[in-house]
Amino acid sequence: MTQDGMPEQFDVIVTPARELRGELRAQPSxxxxxxxxxxxxxxxxxxxxxxxxxxxxxxxxxxxxxxxxxxxxxxxxxxxxxxxxxxxxxxxxxxxxxxxxxxxxxxxxxxxxxxxxxxxxxxxxxxxxxxxxxxxxxxxxxxxxxxxxxxxxxxxxxxxxxxxxxxxxxxxxxxxxxxxxxxxxxxxxxxxxxxxxxxxxxxxxxxxxxxxxxxxxxxxxxxxxxxxxxxxxxxxxxxxxVPGDYPGSAAILAAAALLPGEVRLSNLREDDLQGEKEAVNVLREMGADIAREGDTLTVRGGRPLRAVRRDGDSFTDAVQALTAAAAFARGQTTWENVATLRLKECDRISDTRAELERLGLRASETDSSLSVEGLDSEERGAEALGRGARLPGGVRVSGHGDHRMIMLLTLLGLRAAAPLTVSGAHHIRKSYPQFFRHLESLGAKFEYVALPDERP
The missing domain is CATH 3.65.10.10 (Enolpyruvate transferase domain)
Structure with missing residues (x-):
């Protein structure tokens, strides 16, 4: 076990959540x-x-x-x-x-x-x-x-x-x-x-x-x-x-927007130079209820979301988290000008498309873009939208050894109908070691399955 009480290497089983509620201080950048x-x-x-x-x-x-x-x-x-x-x-x-x-x-x-x-x-x-x-x-x-x-x-x-x-x-x-x-x-x-x-x-x-x-x-x-x-x-x-971290916080903000409840996230400067600060505006454009007071953002979650088309070059490290929000939005979301995502820990365009399709979502790609069709794209009544569409879940998906991919898949699991297993989830430690613990403090539930002590 490590200092965070988790196995050295592990898969994570994500339990579907009904709501997220509480307060967090954003991790350092x-x-x-x-x-x-x-x-x-x-x-x-x-x-x-x-x-x-x-x-x-x-x-x-x-x-x-x-x-x-x-x-x-x-x-x-x-x-x-x-x-x-x-x-x-x-x-x-x-x-x-x-x-x-x-x-x-x-x-x-x-x-x-x-x-x-x-x-x-x-x-x-x-x-x-x-x-x-x-x-x-x-x-x-x-x-x-x-x-x-x-x-x-x-x-x-x-x-x-x-x-x-x-x-x-x-x-x-x-x-x-x-x-x-x-x-x-x-x-x-x-x-x-x-x-x-x-x-x-x-x-x-x-x-x-x-x-x-x-x-x-x-x-x-x-x-x-x-x-x-x-x-x-x-x-x-x-x-x-060191200021607060916007790339990792984008995942918390997206999770809070996807589920009912209220989440307050502090230590995020309004005048910060991190490009992923734009994730706040993207989520607002999608319909999320996000209010700022000084360095604290408050998200009142569960609102229906709508698709956007955005140049993602300035916030590439938030694209995966925002893709989770897009998966439950109405319409097709496209992130353009994100070719550099192919040169990360994994190919965050092709590998993301493959995992989304494994979960039953419709996704497509070009050399420099990623598109996802939201679950609320089909005609649905207001009551269905209010309940919130859910993925079927019940499958195992690959984290591809990539911390941002693990965040995306975890958020999708929170809105699934059955538990979702994310492989190699210990790679979250590359950028956000407390990611799962922070979500647990807001009401999420995870099971950590230890892996043999060898590099995947």
């Missing part, structure tokens, strides 16, 4: 936690990161920073980091697990070292994700790089020079973020030109916000095509507070 921890390590001196996420991604970043020579102390819910500045330990092998953003951020900074090697024990997930755009940019800066066709294992050696640099943002914004973390520590800095169809502007703004929090100066065009970070700067140690 995974995206800000990893960024703050890295920036703290790049500062010489001691930084207290207040309220860090307890996700596997955060643990992967802390583990790699320790291996690189940073001092790391966990004090209650905070992390105290004693940074290595511009001198990460050379000749180190780092294993970021299955944390793609962590791996890429560290690859950028590894240009400060000699012979940093990146490996993973998730060869069929992170091991298959492309890194070539970032590696090519580092080589153009003068780094020596060896890889398996642009994939892990990867070894990087500096030193590198600064100056003008093009990097593609077509596949992921994480390549540009990685270079932004490196830029102020180079003598000449970097004048970044982001090429291609830029994906996920919001994470780029979170990276720039992090640089500002640690005293780094930068300028950028409004469209983020050009980002200039002067060189010979130093990250400033101090104290930073």
């Amino acid at each position: 995974k995206n800000y936690t990893t960024r703050y921890l890295l920036a703290a390590a790049l500062a010489e001196g001691e930084t207290r990161v207040v309220g860090v996420a307890t996700s596997e991604d955060a643990a992967a970043m802390l583990r790699c920073l320790r291996d690189w020579g940073a001092g790391v102390d966990l004090v209650g819910e905070d992390a105290v980091i004693r940074g290595f500045g511009v001198r990460p330990r050379p000749g180190v092998t780092l294993n970021p697990g299955n944390a793609g953003a962590v791996a890429r951020f560290l690859m950028g900074v590894s240009a400060l070292t000699t012979r940093t090697t990146f490996v993973t024990d998730y060869p069929d997930s992170l091991g298959r994700r492309p890194q070539g755009d970032l590696l090519g940019a580092l080589e153009r800066l003068g780094a020596q790089v060896s890889s398996d066709g642009g994939r892990l294992p990867i070894t990087i050696s500096g030193p590198v020079r600064g100056g003008p640099l093009e990097v593609s943002a077509e596949r992921s914004s994480q390549y540009a973020s990685a270079l932004m973390f490196l830029a102020p520590l180079l003598p000449q800095g970097l004048d970044l030109h982001l090429t291609g169809d830029i994906k996920s502007h919001a994470p780029l703004r979170q990276t720039l916000d992090t640089l500002s929090a640690f005293g780094i100066r930068w300028t950028a065009t409004e469209d983020l095509r050009r980002v200039t970070v002067p060189g010979a700067q130093a990250y400033r140690p101090g104290r930073v507070l």
Whole structure:
């Protein structure tokens, strides 16, 4: 058993719920936690990161920073980091697990070292994700790089020079973020030109916000095509507070909208830069009753929902949770411009379509979109809509080793007519370890079935 009282590896049996009711404090942001921890390590001196996420991604970043020579102390819910500045330990092998953003951020900074090697024990997930755009940019800066066709294992050696640099943002914004973390520590800095169809502007703004929090100066065009970070700067140690997590909270908000009851979710800043904040507006557009008071959102659930057609690029990490709401809406919901979902822990377009169809839903896809026909699409009387359509349930579905897929399938199970089994549900710990416990505190019921102690 782990500290959360769950087996190390488990399937979860989701019991259909009648209502959700109660109050929660949103977990700390995974995206800000990893960024703050890295920036703290790049500062010489001691930084207290207040309220860090307890996700596997955060643990992967802390583990790699320790291996690189940073001092790391966990004090209650905070992390105290004693940074290595511009001198990460050379000749180190780092294993970021299955944390793609962590791996890429560290690859950028590894240009400060000699012979940093990146490996993973998730060869069929992170091991298959492309890194070539970032590696090519580092080589153009003068780094020596060896890889398996642009994939892990990867070894990087500096030193590198600064100056003008093009990097593609077509596949992921994480390549540009990685270079932004490196830029102020180079003598000449970097004048970044982001090429291609830029994906996920919001994470780029979170990276720039992090640089500002640690005293780094930068300028950028409004469209983020050009980002200039002067060189010979130093990250400033101090104290930073991690905001609440919108991607994970999108799943709680969608669950609360799908079922009768009232749920209050605090610690979600209205002026937050996380793109998944838009999930609140999407749910409202679908007909959900969501009110905001300061940093607290109140959802009065059980209202009939209607389909939407949205460009999902700015809130990709909320698309799975919002797909659960779409499954019970009237009409066909389509998420457009979400091709990057194919490059996550699983193919979140094709694999989602397959699992929805396994549950009896109608879904379709293109190269860059996902559509789902809601259960309330057929003509129904007001009384039927009020009761809320339910999936048949009673089947086993695959979580595909993907935390966002597990959230989606769990929400569908809460609105099923019979229990739904989600395989490999322990992978929820990648971003939201308390997901099931938080839902239980609102009235949901789950059964945890332990699996053999081996990686699926």
